[in-house]
Amino acid sequence: MKTFTYTIKDELGIHARPAGLLAKTAKALDSEITISKGEKTVGAAKLMALMGLGVKCGDKITVTINGGNEDASERAMREVLEDNL
Amino acid sequence: MTKFTGKGVYGAVAVGKISVFKRQDIQVKRIRIEDTQAEIARFEAAKEKTISQLKDIYDMALKEVGEANAQIFEIHMMMVEDDDYNAAIAEMINGQKVNAEYAVAVIADNFAEMFSSMDDSYMQARATDVRDISNRIIACMSEQKDNNSFSDEKVIICADDLAPSETVSLDKEKVLAFVTAHGSSNSHTAILARNMNIPAIIGVGDEFLSQINDGDMAVADGFSGELIVNPDEELLSEYRQKQLDESEKKALLQKLKGKENVTLDGRRIDIYANIGSVDNIGAVLLNDAGGIGLFRSEFLYLENSDYPTEDMQFMAYRKVLESMPAKKVIIRTLDIGADKQADYFRLDKEENPALGLRAIRLCLSRPEIFRTQLRALYRASVYGRLGIMFPMITSVSELEKVLALCRQVKSELDSENIEYSENIELGIMIETPAAAIISDKLAPMVDFFSVGTNDLTQYTLACDRQNPQVEPFCDTHHEAILRLIEISAANAHKHGIWIGICGELAADTSLTETFLRIGIDELSVSPSFVLRLRDNVRKINLSE
Numbered sequence: 204m205k206t207f208t209y210t211i212k213d214e215l216g217i218h219a220r221p222a223g224l225l226a227k228t229a230k231a232l233d234s235e236i237t238i239s240k241g242e243k244t245v246g247a248a249k250l251m252a253l254m255g256l257g258v259k260c261g262d263k264i265t266v267t268i269n270g271g272n273e274d275a276s277e278r279a280m281r282e283v284l285e286d287n288l
Numbered sequence: 289m290t291k292f293t294g295k296g297v298y299g300a301v302a303v304g305k306i307s308v309f310k311r312q313d314i315q316v317k318r319i320r321i322e323d324t325q326a327e328i329a330r331f332e333a334a335k336e337k338t339i340s341q342l343k344d345i346y347d348m349a350l351k352e353v354g355e356a357n358a359q360i361f362e363i364h365m366m367m368v369e370d371d372d373y374n375a376a377i378a379e380m381i382n383g384q385k386v387n388a389e390y391a392v393a394v395i396a397d398n399f400a401e402m403f404s405s406m407d408d409s410y411m412q413a414r415a416t417d418v419r420d421i422s423n424r425i426i427a428c429m430s431e432q433k434d435n436n437s438f439s440d441e442k443v444i445i446c447a448d449d450l451a452p453s454e455t456v457s458l459d460k461e462k463v464l465a466f467v468t469a470h471g472s473s474n475s476h477t478a479i480l481a482r483n484m485n486i487p488a489i490i491g492v493g494d495e496f497l498s499q500i501n502d503g504d505m506a507v508a509d510g511f512s513g514e515l516i517v518n519p520d521e522e523l524l525s526e527y528r529q530k531q532l533d534e535s536e537k538k539a540l541l542q543k544l545k546g547k548e549n550v551t552l553d554g555r556r557i558d559i560y561a562n563i564g565s566v567d568n569i570g571a572v573l574l575n576d577a578g579g580i581g582l583f584r585s586e587f588l589y590l591e592n593s594d595y596p597t598e599d600m601q602f603m604a605y606r607k608v609l610e611s612m613p614a615k616k617v618i619i620r621t622l623d624i625g626a627d628k629q630a631d632y633f634r635l636d637k638e639e640n641p642a643l644g645l646r647a648i649r650l651c652l653s654r655p656e657i658f659r660t661q662l663r664a665l666y667r668a669s670v671y672g673r674l675g676i677m678f679p680m681i682t683s684v685s686e687l688e689k690v691l692a693l694c695r696q697v698k699s700e701l702d703s704e705n706i707e708y709s710e711n712i713e714l715g716i717m718i719e720t721p722a723a724a725i726i727s728d729k730l731a732p733m734v735d736f737f738s739v740g741t742n743d744l745t746q747y748t749l750a751c752d753r754q755n756p757q758v759e760p761f762c763d764t765h766h767e768a769i770l771r772l773i774e775i776s777a778a779n780a781h782k783h784g785i786w787i788g789i790c791g792e793l794a795a796d797t798s799l800t801e802t803f804l805r806i807g808i809d810e811l812s813v814s815p816s817f818v819l820r821l822r823d824n825v826r827k828i829n830l831s832e
Contacts, residue, residue, distance in 0.1 A: 212599050218410060219363045219417075226366060250363070251370045251399055254414060257406050 205268045205277050213288045216259035221287040226250040228283045233271030236280065240264050247280070289519050290499060294467070294492035296513035297478040301531045302444055302465035302487045303524065306504045306517070308497065309447035309454075316426060319387040327381050331388040334428035338368055341424065342453070349456045360452050364421050373399060389426050396422030416471075420451035444508050446500060446515075455481065465508035467515050469494050482570075489513050541819045545576045549822050551804065552829040558810040559818050559825070560616070562790055566604055569611045571815035576822075579616035581738065581812020582677070582790040583608060585661065586624055594632050595657060601664035609672030618675035618738070618812075620717070621661055623647045627754070642746065642753070647680035652689055662697045669709035677715045677738055682722040684729050691733065719743035719791075724772035731783035738812070739773055741791025748772060764793055770802065777806045788812055797824045804830060 213221065229236045229247035236247040240262055245252035247266070258264055266284075268276045321327050342365045349358035367373065373395060380391040400415035442464045447454075449470040466481055471490040481488035487510030500506075500517055507516040507527045516523065549559045560581030561572040572580060588596045588604055609617050625646025629635050638644040651658035665676055678690050694714065701708055718724050719740030727737065741764070746753045748769055751762035773789070780787040788810030793799060795813040800821065803811065813821055 212597075212603050215410060216408075219414065220359050223359075223363045223366050246371070249371050250366045251402075251418070252372055254411065255402050255406070257408060257411055259408065 205273045206265055207277065207281065208263050208265050209281070209284050209288075211258055211260055211262050211264065211288050214260050216262065217253060217256065217288065219254065222250055222253045224283055224287055225280075226253055228279055232276045232279055234273055234276035235269040235271075236276060237267045237269075238264050239267070289523070290517045292467075292492045292496045292515045292517070294489045294513050294515070296510040297488045297490055298482045298486060299511045300465075300485065300487040301510065301527055301534060302508045303527050303531055304464045304506070305441060305443050306446055306500050306502060306506050307443035308500065308502055309445050309450065316389045316393040317387075318390045320385055321381075321387050322385065324382050324385060327388050328378055330429060331377060331381065331392070331425075334388070334425050335368055335374075337428040338421065338425045339365055341428070342368070342421075345453050345456055352456065352460070360417070361456075364417060364453070367417065367421050368425065389429055392422050392425050416449065416451060420453055423451070424453065444506055444515075446497065448494075448497060460486070465489070465510070467492055467496075467508055469497060489515055540823070541575075544819045544822050544826075547822065547826070549578070549825045551825055552827070553831040555804055555830055557804060557808065557825060558788070559821050560618075560788070560790075560810055560812040561815045561818055562812050563815070566607050566611075568815060569608060572612070575815045575818040577815060577818045579618070579673075580608070580612060581616075581618055581788055581810060583617060583619040585619055585622060586628070589622060589624065589630050589633075590628075592630065595660070598660050598664045598667075601661060602667050605665055605668035605674075606671045609668055609674060612672060614673065616673045616675055616713075618677050618713075618715070619665060620677045620679055621648070621665075622651055622657065623679040625650065648678050648686060648690065649680065652686065655693065658693060659697060662694060663701070666694075666697055666701055666708040666712070667706060669712050670707050673711070674709065675713040675715060675736065677717060677736075679717045679740070680719060680743070681716045681730065682720045684726065684733070687716065687730060687733055715785075717743075717790075718772075718776045718787075719747070721748050721772060724776045727776040727779040728782070731779045731785055734785065736785050737776055737780050737787040738810075739776065739787070739789045739791060739793075741769065741773075741789060741793035744772065744791065745769055745793075764796070765799070769793075770806075773803075773808075774806050777808060781807060786810060795821065797821065800824050801828050801830070804828060 211217065217225070226248050237244050238247045238253065238256065240256050240258050243256055245256055247253065266280050268280065342361050346358055346361035349361055376395045376398070377388070377391045380386060380395060381388060396418055400418045403415040403418065404412050406412055442462055444465045444467060445458065445463055446467045447469070449468050450466060455466070463486060465487040467489045469492055471478060478488060478490055487508050489508055489510060492515060496515070504517050505519065505524070507519050507524070509516070509527070519527070548556065550556045558578050560579040561575065561577035562582040563569065563572060563580060564584040565587045588601055605619060608619070623646070624633070625635070625641045625644055627641040635645065645653065665674065668674065678687070681687050691714070698708065713735040715734050715736035715738060716723065716730060717740045718727065718737050720743070723730060724744070731737070742753065745751065745762060745764050745766070749762055749766060751758045777787050786809040789803060789808055790812040794811040795817045797820070804825070811821060
């Protein structure tokens with residue numbers, strides 16, 4: 204298992220478009236990936252749940268990666284976050 | 289005559305007949321079913337059909353409103369395929385043995401409710417998206433026809449609310465305006481209306497639909513947000529005139545879009561736009577500017593309660609560069625002083641801030657702030673054609689320090705293996721008489737000059753811009769200013785660099801010909817002046 208935290212820099216937070224990109228990326232990976240904000244945790248491949256987290260600019264999220272090629276999954280998730288959020 | 293007021297989301301006027309939008313009114317009944325497998329198969333088939341419809345809508349939107357705005361339909365497709373949404377529907381069909389339509393309607397309500405209850409207006413507006421896709425799935429399971437057949441006349445569409453897919457699917461040839469009882473200016477429908485240049489009024493309130501009928505004459509004023517039903521003759525002719533004026537103006541500008549900025553005798557000039565925030569990029573594109581000649585980076589500092597981080601700045605610069613593919617974007621580094629500052633800068637009060645510790649002086653005395661901005665700019669440079677411009681330069685040694693800092697930032701990025709573009713243009717503002725006078729020494733050090741006429745006027749004529757009493761003495765056409773511009777232009781060209789003007793004087797059409805004769809290569813003005821200036825340039829003949 205791997206985890207890392209990321210602070211959202213996009214002024215709109217995790218809005219529809221980046222949520223779509225995150226979900227798409229997570230879905231294509233072979234690991235089980237979750238994203239948590241505070242107490243709430245959702246599957247990273249689940250678009251509506253991701254949007255439902257209500258992540259805003261400046262919020263810290265934790266990404267947890269389980270199984271599969273964890274290194275590659277972490278890289279991919281970091282990249283999509285850094286490029287879009 | 290009845291008047292309803294909402295919020296105008298696109299400024300334009302429409303006069304015409306009302307058509308009340310009738311949604312396919314689907315009555316969803318709860319029916320008990322036995323064969324849950326067959327029901328789930330029906331749901332799956334409807335989903336497939338929905339996806340293919342959404343693909344068509346996406347393609348249509350792509351053509352009409354561009355990729356950024358079409359993306360919502362890609363999101364819609366992902367929502368249709370969302371795991372939680374699908375699992376909840378299947379579970380309901382299996383567990384409660386209900387028909388698929390009913391399951392979709394109930395689950396849609398649950399998800400829409402989740403969004404509505406969030407504390408962020410953007411997310412609340414997403415409830416509409418869930419309802420939109422769910423209604424589409426339900427419609428795909430029932431055989432109903434679209435009952436919005438219009439006559440050949442163009443109409444003002446009135447609805448309780450319009451889903452994004454409904455907005456895009458409407459035949460635009462038949463739509464004069466949108467008026468809705470609900471909706472927010474954040475809704476994708478509002479965004480789409482703005483991009484389709486259709487007057488739109490939202491949030492008029494529930495009662496209006498019961499008081500209007502198909503065929504009623506009405507005025508939709510997207511400027512004031514008013515819908516006037518059955519207006520009197522006087523008002524009607526007033527609005528018809530307004531409409532005529534608007535359309536003439538638009539036609540003139542449309543005519544100039546895509547045209548070159550070239551004089552009758554073939555002299556070309558670049559016309560770029562000045563902006564102060566990422567939000568203005570829409571206006572830049574709409575007005576067909578050739579690039580961004582001045583992007584004031586101050587907003588990043590003034591809108592925040594602490595120094596904006598490197599990442600925050602990087603995202604903002606990257607966004608601008610990505611929105612202007614293949615076009616030049618010139619970002620001016622921090623230009624603030626004691627008269628215009630954010631509290632966290634804690635600048636001392638100054639007797640004369642215009643002559644004080646400001647702009648590049650502030651950056652050089654607090655290099656850590658400057659370094660952060662330069663790093664963000666260099667990192668963002670790989671996303672477009674970036675130019676960096678330094679304000680208020682007065683001497684060679686200042687510029688040397690600035691350029692040394694740029695080199696330092698580059699070598700830092702090199703050692704961190706962070707990419708940046710090798711083609712960044714570095715330039716300075718010519719806004720002090722000193723810079724203009726020694727422009728022969730400054731020109732070989734940079735890639736371009738940009739004349740800031742507001743400060744150049746203030747410093748040359750010793751006229752405080754903030755003091756209305758000296759305004760009569762502040763002649764912006766003063767020969768001294770024009771001579772300083774001329775000196776700078778001659779020195780720029782001698783050293784093979786380009787020179788632009790980004791101050792207010794650039795938009796002064798009485799000087800356009802003078803600037804062309806001096807050899808100015810670029811004029812940067814606020815977006816709404818771009819096409820007017822182009823019109824002006826195209827009428828000038830320098831050989832006369």
